[in-house]
Amino acid sequence: MASLIQTLTVAEYLNFRHAANRLGVSQSSVSTRIKMLEDELGILLFERRHRGVRLTDAGRLFVAEIAAGIEHLDHAIKTAGVIANGTVGRLGIGLHSSIAAGFLADLRCLYREAYPDIEQSVVEGLSSETTSQVREGKLDIAFIMGAVDAPDCHSRRLWNETFVIALPVQHRLAVLDSILWSDLAPGAFLVRQGGAGPQLRDHIVRRLSEREKTPHLRRCDVGRDTLMHMVAAGEGIALTTEAASHVPFPGVVFRQIADETERAKFSAVWSPHNRSQALKNLLDLAAEMSCST
Numbered sequence: 001m002a003s004l005i006q007t008l009t010v011a012e013y014l015n016f017r018h019a020a021n022r023l024g025v026s027q028s029s030v031s032t033r034i035k036m037l038e039d040e041l042g043i044l045l046f047e048r049r050h051r052g053v054r055l056t057d058a059g060r061l062f063v064a065e066i067a068a069g070i071e072h073l074d075h076a077i078k079t080a081g082v083i084a085n086g087t088v089g090r091l092g093i094g095l096h097s098s099i100a101a102g103f104l105a106d107l108r109c110l111y112r113e114a115y116p117d118i119e120q121s122v123v124e125g126l127s128s129e130t131t132s133q134v135r136e137g138k139l140d141i142a143f144i145m146g147a148v149d150a151p152d153c154h155s156r157r158l159w160n161e162t163f164v165i166a167l168p169v170q171h172r173l174a175v176l177d178s179i180l181w182s183d184l185a186p187g188a189f190l191v192r193q194g195g196a197g198p199q200l201r202d203h204i205v206r207r208l209s210e211r212e213k214t215p216h217l218r219r220c221d222v223g224r225d226t227l228m229h230m231v232a233a234g235e236g237i238a239l240t241t242e243a244a245s246h247v248p249f250p251g252v253v254f255r256q257i258a259d260e261t262e263r264a265k266f267s268a269v270w271s272p273h274n275r276s277q278a279l280k281n282l283l284d285l286a287a288e289m290s291c292s293t
Helices: 002-013 016-023 027-041 057-084 103-114 127-135 197-210 224-232 277-292
Strands: 046-049 052-055 089-095 118-124 141-145 154-168 188-192 216-220 238-241 252-256 263-270
Touching: 002 016, 002 027, 002 057, 016 027, 052 057, 089 127, 089 277, 103 118, 103 154, 103 277, 127 141, 127 263, 141 277, 154 224, 154 277, 188 197, 188 224, 188 238, 197 216, 197 238, 216 224, 224 238, 224 252, 263 277
Parallel strands: 089 118, 089 141, 188 216
Antiparallel strands: 046 052, 141 263, 154 238, 154 252, 154 263
């Protein structure tokens, strides 16, 4: 590498002495290195003259190529550096809850403002699916509801949300200020198969079983928006969390449940083997937000 740098410098100054002064080495050192390089390549790079040197045709082509190569190497080093410090790159994020409002929406927005050159690649799925993808290195982090069943991963509780019930506007309970679980028992609960559906289903079953009620569950393999449209159409009611209630849906009202004693708990899950600085930056920002809420 030193020989190539010295060759470029001599080609710039066309003088061994001036090149040596620029590099802070002796003229004989520069001359010797370039002579060794010429012998190794089997070509003459410079024609030596009394007052300096002149590039040969072969030397001119060689210098142009190594200049481009060194520029590419410098770019590669700088690119690797910004990726290593978490300012450029990609972050795979697994979700199962709304990103329209709430903690997660705010986190992604603040992260985007702080690191605009990090692409946030979002994947939505069951907690078990996104956690598996974290283990496999396909995702950097997953945000899940409920208990974390991943002993081989790191996890951190970040935020809580109030449980709310989504009702069609024409529902008999929609006009009440206070709704109890026992009031909801006769209704058909629409539960998504994807996203946080399994966690919400388990919560419904537990609450109604505590009241010696048998839940009427209808599992729906649909997205969040379609589920809300089904609620609006009067096909059933749906348990969700506070963040979802910030997104208006025509024909749907959201009500808190007066005798609900718990809040939905959300955590981040990531692999201990993931050394991504972009991930660390996201976790640090999430921890700051969690402390301030």
